[in-house]
Amino acid sequence: MSFQDLYKIESPAAPHKPKNWWVYVIILLVCFVNFMPYLWIVMTGLMDREAATASTPTWFFKPTFEAFHFLIVEKGIMYNFMNSTIVAVASTFFSVVIGMFCAYALARYDFTGRDDVSFWVLTNRMMPPVAILLPIFITFQTLKLLDTRLGLIILYTAMQLPFVVWMLTGYFRDIPKRYEESAMVDGDTWFQAFRKVTLPLMMPSITATSIFVMILSWNEFAFATFLTSIEAKTMPPSIMAYSIGASIQWNILGAAVILITAPLVLFVLIMQRQLISGLSQGVVKE
């Protein structure tokens, strides 16, 4: 019997649960308030320019794909979309894989300066991007990484590592060490114990961390603006350039927001179960 199944057992003596209809009203209200901005953006993306700039917002309009046509056909934004996908997926993969082992070491091994290492890893996240933009630009220039996807992948991996390490260190500490020790007593090496015992238990946490890292990489703007220009330009700087010129073109901005958020929304919806269980892992101590 799984842990979740325990919740499904109801005692015959348990009192009848009253149906609180107002709970559903509140939930619907909260959902509506949260969903409205996105719904409005989607609608704006499907408006023509005149409807999008109308001073009186309208719910009923003739949908058009002119903003999508502008972005996809005239501006070729799908190339930027591809860049974003490659950079976000690759940097997420590398930062999570590398960060996972760092976090494991910090959680499991006692060595001199462990807390210091843990703290100094975090300091990397404290630096505002604008302060390190120029040094990174010069480094990229020297290494010929300017306007390359490889450059962004390396940078984002380095940027997200501290976040991954800190998130996963806590989760690793929540998994009792004796599970691995038992496996090692049975003859596994530490790596086998890690792979067969700890890793499956960590999957929800790793997935949740990956989702956050993916979102951070996908939406990164400042470095993408300054370090890329033609070949490796990602979605955020492209959207800024195409929709916000001397004035804001709201329907194009709406369409751009749909294009940039759709993959993330889809990704999170698919991973939703993992995300919730990953976030709640460690809340209940055994």
Add this chain to the structure above:
Amino acid sequence: MSIITKYGFAATIAASFVSVTPVMAQTEYQKKFEGVELNVMNPAFPQFAALWKFLPEFEEQYGIKINVDEIPFDQLRQKSLVEMQQGTGRVDVFAVDVMWLAEYAAAGFLAPVKQYVDNPELTAEGYDIDDFLPRVLSGTGVYNDTLYTIPIGAGPVGTTFRGDVAEAAGFTLPEKFDDSFTTEYMYEAASKVHNPENGMIGFANVPGRWFWGVTYLPYLYAFQTPETKGDEYVGEDWKITINNQHTIDSIDYYVSLKDFMPADSANWGIGEATQLYQSGGAFGVWNYQDFITGFFEDGGNATINGKNKHLHTPAGPHGVIDPWFGSWGMGISVDTEKKEAAWTFIQWLTSKAIQERAIEFGAGPSRHSTYKSETVAEIAPWWTDTYEFMLTETNPDERIRTPEWAEISDIMGEEGNRVWIGEIDAAEAAANMEKKMTNVMRRGGYFIPGRTDLPKQLWRDLTYYDRLPSEWN
């Protein structure tokens, strides 16, 4: 009109362009650039978008591939400077705002272009550098007597009003540059149609802090007298002169436009004001000549297209009009190894043929021939109206050309915006401006006794800018 007739008509128009405006011919020498790729960095502005529509023609004719890196205006200067200072050589052609030229040229970031203009192997015979308006070319691209950029367009700041709304209210707006269009007239006209309950405000102003250096200046200038022209910010000794009654009156007038604005207008920028006008919710709005097609006359907005009256900024109580000068030029990076190919691109982009054809899509003119073109007069008459102004009235140093301008502009915005929100009055703002600007100039070394290398105040004698374009180095 049937589809066939429509296409036939379009073909006739296209053919007439080809026959009237000579196509730039590729020279034998330019054939060696085939296969070259050029990177161009520019702001995401409508006049550039209009020009880029013709890129396929250039690529086909010269075999040079153009990669355009469009950057939001807010990031363009920083990104350009990072590329320039690091000498990456990745960007071959930079779009340069007139306000940045001195900084870029003085730092040696741009290559002088006259050598290419004079080279018949690189410049088509019909290019005719002297076809550019002298003040536009020199104001945009000359620094220390040397030509660095070629203007893709230049224009003044103005105002746009709904002619149909005025007529419905029983009055007719004056023509552009008519003396009767004064600050007083503008306020009264806006009052007549101001009816927010019915969704029409009198004037959509742009009082956000950043924008004062653009949208307030027309009033700072308008409230001068003929005697105080030239002393708007500094005297001949570079001492700040802004704390005076003309400044106070101009701020009071600018802030009086708040009467027509919603309560949350303190941070309004060009986007908010323009959007309200585009949606039919405002009678008048600020404009920049280069944005007129893109913002108000692009054919995609039945609410306002064809109903607008594009005027200058109003004359002040003493009859003075702001001599605004805004422009963008194209310059070659000093670090690129493809300078000749880059020039080939610039001379094509700024040629008579391309400039005239791009007007239809929202680009601006900088040549005599374009201003005088009958086609331009038909499709964008607001340019024809502006020719004499750009020839003789505009002042390339309206925003004084010193490295301190950005700070001066910011101080104006900061103090002016405080008046807009009611924190201080105009007199206090003018006094604060003078104090802060004086500190800026002191820091810039303008008050060091005996210093003789201060820049010339060219706005006091604009004949400097009237030299024939071919005479610059």
